[in-house]
Amino acid sequence: MTKTEQDLEYMGLALELAAKARGYTSPNPMVGAVLVKDGRIVGQGYHKQAGQPHAEVEALREAGAEAKGATLYVNLEPCCHTGRTPPCTDAVIQAGIKRVVAAMSDPNPKVAGQGIEILRSRGIEVEVGLREKEALRLNEAFCTYHRLKRPFVVAKWAMTLDGRTSADNGSSQWISNEASREYVHRVRASLDAVGVGVGTVFFDDPELNVRLPGYAGPQPRRVIFDGSLRVPLAAKCLSAGGGQPIIVCSPDADEVRLKRLRDAGYTVAVSPGRGRVVDLKETFEMLCEYNILSILVEGGRQLHTSLLSAGLADKVIVFVAPKIVGGRLNTSPVDALGIDSMTEALELKDVQVHAFGCDACIEGYVNPLC
Numbered sequence: 001m002t003k004t005e006q007d008l009e010y011m012g013l014a015l016e017l018a019a020k021a022r023g024y025t026s027p028n029p030m031v032g033a034v035l036v037k038d039g040r041i042v043g044q045g046y047h048k049q050a051g052q053p054h055a056e057v058e059a060l061r062e063a064g065a066e067a068k069g070a071t072l073y074v075n076l077e078p079c080c081h082t083g084r085t086p087p088c089t090d091a092v093i094q095a096g097i098k099r100v101v102a103a104m105s106d107p108n109p110k111v112a113g114q115g116i117e118i119l120r121s122r123g124i125e126v127e128v129g130l131r132e133k134e135a136l137r138l139n140e141a142f143c144t145y146h147r148l149k150r151p152f153v154v155a156k157w158a159m160t161l162d163g164r165t166s167a168d169n170g171s172s173q174w175i176s177n178e179a180s181r182e183y184v185h186r187v188r189a190s191l192d193a194v195g196v197g198v199g200t201v202f203f204d205d206p207e208l209n210v211r212l213p214g215y216a217g218p219q220p221r222r223v224i225f226d227g228s229l230r231v232p233l234a235a236k237c238l239s240a241g242g243g244q245p246i247i248v249c250s251p252d253a254d255e256v257r258l259k260r261l262r263d264a265g266y267t268v269a270v271s272p273g274r275g276r277v278v279d280l281k282e283t284f285e286m287l288c289e290y291n292i293l294s295i296l297v298e299g300g301r302q303l304h305t306s307l308l309s310a311g312l313a314d315k316v317i318v319f320v321a322p323k324i325v326g327g328r329l330n331t332s333p334v335d336a337l338g339i340d341s342m343t344e345a346l347e348l349k350d351v352q353v354h355a356f357g358c359d360a361c362i363e364g365y366v367n368p369l370c
Contacts, residue, residue, distance in 0.1 A: 034073040103134070349365045
């Protein structure tokens, strides 16, 4: 095996280790580290949860004295600032690491290449860019936040073969099958928040939480986009077990309703907007203040249309069930986008197609980072 092949293999292991913490590290990135000396792994580790030791420190602890002269493979540039834990660059230098291979530089302005320069200034060989696209994808929420100053946004819906998200009587449970719905819960568990418009609250009364067998991980925050504050206090998304709700309203929302919700202990965030409509760009920037770096937007049509029109949807996940409903009312998942011809259609990139029983799941990127 050549040096390049070895580097690819060990970086692949670092990425696999990092992915073990999916859903647990936010607002920190997912990071895995592997220490190799004389052709053998002497230490490895990953960042398990925000506030806990970083991947490099975990790997160095496992390696002990064997770390001296070793090569460190890590999917993100080692940090060089003090947060809840000390700088990883200090630990790498003190351990006597000879070479560092990082998949990508850290987009956090507090690091942004400075960690690499510090290591190089101490005589450590540093290489950056190996399996970079995979590293970007793994930490797409973290990268989106630091590059665009907003969360990574995933739009999700389920529809029938004839493109309907409900029957004429408003019923939509269930379009997709149980396996598809289980996958949605896994996606929810990997992101910081789940969001819906208030219309979806009225029609479906969703819980917006993770309900996987044996799941004991963190619950995503629940975000209700409700410009005029019509959400009922009895709604499941406010009362059922799950992440703390955030209700987003416009400045024109009724002050009595605003006070009622806040007096009941709910977080109500007032976003720029008018009437029933909030400014989504401003709203997403505001959600970052609540450490929401990623959000799954599950409906409804007006919200999905606004996301796509404003270019704020980064990824789309769509379930297509082998059912035909027909009907007189328009229940398509997306309304007018100002697209007049097929040549102007939004075309997803890096598309993946999965089968969940008889359901088809199509997911891809509208605005890929890489």
